[in-house]
Amino acid sequence: MKKDLSLFEMPVYPHASLARMINFINEAVLVFSPAGHIEMINVLASTLLGGSRVELLGDDIAEFFYHANDSLKQQLVAHATSDKESATAISVQPREVALRRKDGGKVLVDLSISPIEVQEGPEDILYFCVLHDLTIHKAEHNELHRKATTDQLTGLANRHYFTEELQRLWQLSIRESVPLSLVLIDVDHFKHVNDTFGHVAGDKCLKRIGETIQLSLPHRDAIAARYGGEEFALILPHCNTHTAHLLAMRIQRHIAQLRFQELTLQIEPLITVSAGVVTQKGNVYKSASSLIEAADSLLYKAKEAGRNQICL
Numbered sequence: 001m002k003k004d005l006s007l008f009e010m011p012v013y014p015h016a017s018l019a020r021m022i023n024f025i026n027e028a029v030l031v032f033s034p035a036g037h038i039e040m041i042n043v044l045a046s047t048l049l050g051g052s053r054v055e056l057l058g059d060d061i062a063e064f065f066y067h068a069n070d071s072l073k074q075q076l077v078a079h080a081t082s083d084k085e086s087a088t089a090i091s092v093q094p095r096e097v098a099l100r101r102k103d104g105g106k107v108l109v110d111l112s113i114s115p116i117e118v119q120e121g122p123e124d125i126l127y128f129c130v131l132h133d134l135t136i137h138k139a140e141h142n143e144l145h146r147k148a149t150t151d152q153l154t155g156l157a158n159r160h161y162f163t164e165e166l167q168r169l170w171q172l173s174i175r176e177s178v179p180l181s182l183v184l185i186d187v188d189h190f191k192h193v194n195d196t197f198g199h200v201a202g203d204k205c206l207k208r209i210g211e212t213i214q215l216s217l218p219h220r221d222a223i224a225a226r227y228g229g230e231e232f233a234l235i236l237p238h239c240n241t242h243t244a245h246l247l248a249m250r251i252q253r254h255i256a257q258l259r260f261q262e263l264t265l266q267i268e269p270l271i272t273v274s275a276g277v278v279t280q281k282g283n284v285y286k287s288a289s290s291l292i293e294a295a296d297s298l299l300y301k302a303k304e305a306g307r308n309q310i311c312l
Helices: 015-024 043-048 071-080 135-149 159-176 190-197 199-216 241-256 288-304
Strands: 028-032 038-041 092-100 106-118 125-133 180-187 223-228 231-237 273-280
Touching: 015 028, 015 038, 015 106, 028 043, 043 125, 071 092, 092 125, 106 135, 135 159, 159 180, 159 223, 159 231, 159 288, 180 199, 180 241, 180 288, 190 199, 199 223, 199 231, 199 241, 231 241, 241 273, 273 288
Parallel strands: none
Antiparallel strands: 028 038, 028 125, 092 106, 106 125, 180 231, 180 273, 223 231
16 A cells, blocks of 8 residues: 655656756755665765765664754654554655764754655655755854854953843842842043053953953853943852852952053053942842842942942
8 A cells, every 4th residue: 555645746756867866966965765764865965974975875864863852853763663554754844953974073954854756666755855054054143143242342241142141140030039149340440541541552451351350250151241331240140249249359359450561551551440249139129120220329339439449
């Protein structure tokens, strides 16, 4: 009894013409049997999978899936072991899949599968699989994301990313009843630095300050951002006031120790910072915006107190 393929509009190919066709297609293409074995493969596909065509012929396509619990892999395995008389043909729209190359490497591809009828051989149906390499696309996407979320001068997160992450971590803090600390840092008398040494020297100072703050972060979940101008912000999830205060003190000390020999100035600028530290715990603040307002108010008090201060 032949499989019910009425749901699919499939071209009919003899094996020989199908094999010739895939070699002329400017796409990575392979053809596999209902049992999952690769019957044909062109050079682009064999290169993508990290082996020669001779090596890859007969291999089980399911074995190339990088993740064992991938739903498509499970579907292919189930199809290969099902009753051939009642099995439903597989048709897969383009979807992103991680594959394990023959040499052990990993490659992300956009994969689609279409059933085709054949006129020769023991199988009356084969599967036509097209692979698009997403490696370059992913790299470009990651680079665009980095540029969209990063401050160009300091390399820290920009204000847009800071705002999004603060809101996300705020909600996490409320949901899981864990502390969330925020530190606002402002460089003291930075206008004087720009006016005395020039904006190029000022930018180099800000870059060094950003690097110092980034290196001082306690763990990878902490976020440092350039909040605007000479102002910086730290989001510290799972961090209480005491720990946030100690971190602010360490950053303040490290920035005061910075030297700027690369500026080739006769007199080096002495950089100090002021900071405001607040912690959300026990629903003290009603929103992420009120947390920022509280930190900004404390920062203002630190400057009023003579600068080079930290207010809690």
